[in-house]
Amino acid sequence: MSNYSKLTKNYISGEWRDGTGNTELKVDNPYNGEILGQFKTASIDDINEAYESAKKAQIEWAKVNPFERSSIMEKAVQLFQSRREELVELLIKESGSSYIKANVEIDFVIAITREAASFPLRMGGEIIPSLVAGKENRLYRKPVGVVGIIGPFNFPMYLSHRSVAPALATGNGVVLKPDSQTPVTGGTILANIMEEAGIPKGLFNVVVPNRKEVGDIMMEHPVPRVISFTGSTEVGRHIGEICGRLIKKPILELGGNNALIVLEDADIDRAVNSALFGKFMHNGQICMSLNRIVVHEKLYDEFVEKFVNLTKKVKVGNPEEKDTLIGPLINKRSVERILGDIETAKSQGAKVVLEGxxxxxxxxxxxxxxxxxxxxxxxxxxxxxxxxxxxxxxxDAIQIANDSPYGLSGAVHSGSVERGVEVAKQIVTGMIHVNDQSVNDEPLIAFGGEKDSGIGRFGGIRSLHEFTTEQWISVQTEERESPYHANYLK
Incomplete structure (x- = not known):
């Protein structure tokens, strides 16, 4: 962690510097409480400078040859690959990631950066026929301008970078605010790598403010035209309201209450393995994690017994040990909240069959x-x-799965793939997986939720579209006759 202290700066206008806010933000290791470093937080003035810097740099960045923009993103891919060991250590220390989860996260980061590297070469326009004689209709795909990005703590590096990489690659400027619990892995390390890859000075900015001091300036500032947020539904609803009022485009990936359905013809051992993975990956701190496991009454008792027995074998504890699967939650408040919900559930008739x-x-x-x-x-x-x-x-299983305001991910296990698909189609969710678990993400696939789980889609061509806009330019190649033509005005 020798480089951590070098990354505890805001990155504004291409410079690494302390913020001018009134707060000292201490960042600790959620497993052992070790203080990793501290930031001098960004102020409203710092955020304003970051947005203005991104706006100014973006004008020239949009003119850069697409092959050059693609080359910079490819250089970033190489840097993420060569610095994997360092990045994994940062994730373990700052976010409490297990060794397995941290490596999965780096794989995701590399994949989305590689996909984004193709975007500059895929922003061609179209020529479309016109109803009007002698007219040529052209559609040009263009960057939106500046994107504001607000990242979460759970997959901090990937869930920030899945917006950062496409936004930059498509010609935009970016201001990123990482979660204050993971400001390095969710923010400044990305700036460090993109700077080394050759991103122009001032184009990409990272600010680490105290929200109590800066309020909603990240969304309300007049410069950004798109706000990308990953986090809770409660906060996402607030951000969406601001964007609606100010006519900005929100991209919101929010909470989930994902169900695994186990039908009576399912392979029970395969379903139990999926439940283990889908529930306990990164300690369940994933928006796609399984929350409810809905099992047919014929398999129910056997499933519960096998699920409990397999879960007992999972190693819990220090995330620095490579065989640990469940490490710390991000903070003590999370532990207390969850224990409170467990006590409430018990009072409502739930039975604890494995007590942690x-x-x-x-x-x-x-x-x-x-x-x-x-x-x-x-x-x-x-x-x-x-x-x-x-x-x-x-x-009954479909009704239970749909009985939630959320609709992010899910899974169905069945002995018949096509039966599983037909059940999956009836679940109101953005993503669902047959004979697998709920935690899946790929760089080419549409990722996003329905209902209270969000607005918009990440992945492949959808990310390209989310961070760009289309402009119609028509060209009249011969004189167009109109009601006001001279022949009609005699």
């Missing part, structure tokens, strides 16, 4: 059985807590 415990920020896994109405089923746990729910048949 809290050890600092580490929460050992809990498995409960109950209905879809108990607190641990109704609320997004964002931690290592699963609720297993019995269903009578396929129709």
């Amino acid at each position: 415990k809290a050890d600092g920020n580490v929460l050992y896994p809990y498995i409960l059985t109950g209905t879809n109405e108990v607190a641990t089923a109704q609320n997004e746990m964002f931690g290592p807590v699963a609720t297993v729910i019995k269903c009578k048949d396929e129709e």
Whole structure:
């Protein structure tokens, strides 16, 4: 972690410097409480300079040859690859990631950067026929200008960079505000790598403010035309309201309450393995994590027994040990919130079939059985807590899965792939996986939610479209006769 202190600066106008805010932000290791470093936070003036810098640099960046922009993104791919060991260590220390999860995250970062490198070469226009004689209709795809990005703490590097990379590649300027709990892995390390890759000075800015001091300036500032946010539905709704009022485009990837449906013809061992992966990857701190496991009554008892027995084998504790699968939650508040929901669920009739415990920020896994109405089923746990729910048949399973305001991800296990697909089609969710688990992301596929889980899609051509706009330019190649033509004005 020798480089950590070098990254505890805001990156504004191409310079690494302390913010001019009134707060000293200390960043700690969520596993052992070690202070990793501290920031002098950004002020409203710093954020204003960052946006103005991005606006100014973007004008020239949009004119840069597409092959040159692509080459810079390819250089970033190489840097992410060559610095993998350093990046994994940063994720483990700052975000509490396990060794496995940290490496998965770096894989995602590399994949989206490589995909974004193709975007400058895919921004061609179209010529479309016209109703008007002698007219040529041209459509030009252009950058939106400046994008404001607000990142989360759970997959901090990837969930920031899946907006940063496409936005930069398509010719935009960027101001990124990472989560204050992961300001390096979600922010300044990306600036460090993109700077080394050759991004022009001032184009990409990273600010680490105290929200109490700066309020909603990230969204309300007049420069950004698009605001990309990943986080809770509550905050996303607030951001969406601001964007609507100011006529800005929001891209919102929000919460989830994802269900795994296990039908009576499913391979039970395969379903249990999927439940383990989908629930406990990164301690359940993933928007796509399984929250509810809906099992047909014929398989229910056997499933619960096997799921409990397999979960007992999961190693919990220090994320620096490579075989640890469940490490710390991001903070003590998360532990207390989850334990409170478990107690509420018990009072509502849920039964704890595997009882965990809290050890600092580490929460050992809990498995409960109950209905879809108990607190641990109704609320997004964002931690290592699963609720297993019995269903009578396929129709009952679909009803339970859809009985949630969220619609992000999910999964269906069935002995018949096509039956699984037909059930999946009836779940109101942006993504769902047959005979797999719910935590999936790929650089070419549409990623996003329905209902309270968000607006917009990431991945492939959809990311290119989210961070660009189209301009119609028509060319009249011969004189056009109109009602006001001289022949009609005699």
